[in-house]
Amino acid sequence: MIYFDNSATTKPHAAALETYTKVATHYFANPSSLHKFGQKVRDLHEEARKQVAALMSVRSEDIIFTSGGTESNNLAIKGIARAYQNRGKHILTSKIEHPSVSNVMKELEEEGFQVTYLPVTKSGQVRIDDIKEALREDTILISIMHVNNEVGSIQPIAEIGELLKERELPFFHVDNVQGFAKKELVLSQIDAMSISGHKLHGLRGTGILYKKSTVKLHPEILGGGQEFGLRSGTENTAGIVALAKAMRLSLEDFEKKSSELTALRDYLLEQLEKLDGVTVHTDALHSAPHIICFSAKNHRGEVLVHALEEKEVFVSTTSACSSRAKLESSTLHAMGVSGNQATGAIRVSLSYDNTKAEAEQFIYFLKEILQKINEVVK
Known part of the structure; x- marks a missing residue:
């Protein structure tokens, strides 16, 4: 074959599968439980967060575990839009985003947000001049993927970050599902970034949203307040620990x-x-x-x-x-x-x-x- x-x-790394099986078999308690078995699982969960943060050279509290790239994109875009709509309701994105971005934009348009869809070159890249021209005083968010999932075109993320660095708004979100562990990306000028576990030899149902502490999000899933109150639901600790292992192996x-x-x-x-x-x-x-x-x-x-x-x-x-x-x-x-x-x-x-x-x-x-x-x- x-x-x-x-x-x-992607095919899961054998070591990631082994890690998942070990944690799911021996550390199956709910990490929110107060007893020591639950707290042991909580420790594993938080250690995985620290490992992921170290691999990305960010703070552990800026890592939110999700079910994958689609959820991460939804949480970042809708979370920022709804949290800052009193500051403006204009969003920039490109015409070549993944459906988990483009369909979210359509939903936000129905809520009264204005979305500008930037054109791309014949090579599939957005132009910095087009972004400059489209920026408005009420622009609160730019969401541009790093690597296109259909043709592989790389977007000028560093240049966009440089353009925005002197502005308080808009925030800059990057869908990095196809780029992580394939093409380097500096996070210093990015406010939020989405990663999917099963695209880098982890397991399905695992993902990450990196978010700077300066960015507020309106939560999309309400419940028990897990993941800093931004993504409620009993944590998939076994999958998360396996994701940390897969990320490390992918970056070696x-x-x-x-x-x-x-x-x-x-x-x-x-x-x-x-x-x-x-x-x-x-x-x-x-x-x-x-x-x-x-x-x-x-x-x-x-x-x-x-x-x-x-x-x-x-x-x-x-x-x-x-x-x-x-x-x-x-x-x-x-x-x-x-x-x-x-x-x-x-x-x-x-x-x-x-x-x-x-x-x-x-x-x-x-x-x-x-x-x-x-x-x-x-």
């Missing part, structure tokens, strides 16, 4: 692994660009090292996905969250890609576990499939 769908989800030897992954991505791009009728939508100069998006002329994306599946090669049609709906990619549309190409786009997403041999086999199978389909069409 060749698994090239790592932006949808980062420069070496990133260099190897970039070389693998570049090999695939080189081979894809040699194929007749194939258009690559990922710009290597402005993208992360693990995502490639391409279209094959006159070939529907889902047809290629299923043809590769028969070869035990697993890829996806752009975002896994919307692929079942068979919709035209909003990201590619925003980049100026034509309707047929946007509808038929394929996403290949790599992990540090993938190999050159797998990449070579993928190209071989893809050539074979495209040739057979072309013969049928003729």
Whole structure:
């Protein structure tokens, strides 16, 4: 099997699974319980928070554990918007955000907020000049992803942070679900950031929202007041401890692994660009090292996905969250890609576990499939 769908989800690290099993088996008490068994679980929970904070070089009290990237994005965006709506009701975001951001924006618009959707270049990047022009006195939040989940384009996060550093508002939120442990990001000029556990070889149902202490949030889930009163619900301590382990393992030897992954991505791009009728939508100069998006002329994306599946090669049609709906990619549309190409786009997403041999086999199978389909069409 060749698994090239790592932006949808990753295979959990064996050590993370082992950690989860150990904690879930031996430390299953509720961390909010007052007895010593519960307090032992609470200690494990807080130790995991300290480990995550140390890996990110932030304060432990700025780490909020969630169920994943979607919840983290919802809590950050709605939490800031509703907490500061008396200061303004204008928000900036881009036209290529994940649905867990773009759909939240639609909900806020229904509540009376005004949202400006920034365009992107043909490489899938927002322009700093567009942000400057769109900023208003009542802008309270900017939410821009670090790495796009469909084409891998990297946004100018540092430049946006520099632009905002002298302003009290707006706050700056970054969806870093696809970027964490793949592309470095300095947090000093970011106010909030979302991370998903299952995108970095942790378990599903785990995530993180980093939030500076200066940022107030309106809680979205009310109950027992867990996670500093911002995310109520009995904590998933086993998953959280496993997430801390997965984060540490993902960041080990980062420069070496990133260099190897970039070389693998570049090999695939080189081979894809040699194929007749194939258009690559990922710009290597402005993208992360693990995502490639391409279209094959006159070939529907889902047809290629299923043809590769028969070869035990697993890829996806752009975002896994919307692929079942068979919709035209909003990201590619925003980049100026034509309707047929946007509808038929394929996403290949790599992990540090993938190999050159797998990449070579993928190209071989893809050539074979495209040739057979072309013969049928003729």
